Amino acid sequence: MLMGSSREAKIHYLDGTFRLLAAGDHVRCAITGAIIPLDELRYWSVDRQEAYADAAASVEAERRAGRL
Numbered sequence: 001m002l003m004g005s006s007r008e009a010k011i012h013y014l015d016g017t018f019r020l021l022a023a024g025d026h027v028r029c030a031i032t033g034a035i036i037p038l039d040e041l042r043y044w045s046v047d048r049q050e051a052y053a054d055a056a057a058s059v060e061a062e063r064r065a066g067r068l
Contacts, residue, residue, distance in 0.1 A: 006035075011051065013044040029053035031060050 009024025030050035043052040
């Protein structure tokens, strides 16, 4: 859980990595809205430039995009 002052980072998602565009300590899941600390970020879409909290949210994003 994030404590104290926290700031949402701006990220450019790449294959297998990401680039920090604006400082912060977390991003939000595009499906659930959950806060994802950057050190826990494991799932994202390069095509949609979105972060996901977990594998289930990633699969749901693919389903909504018509890819499943």
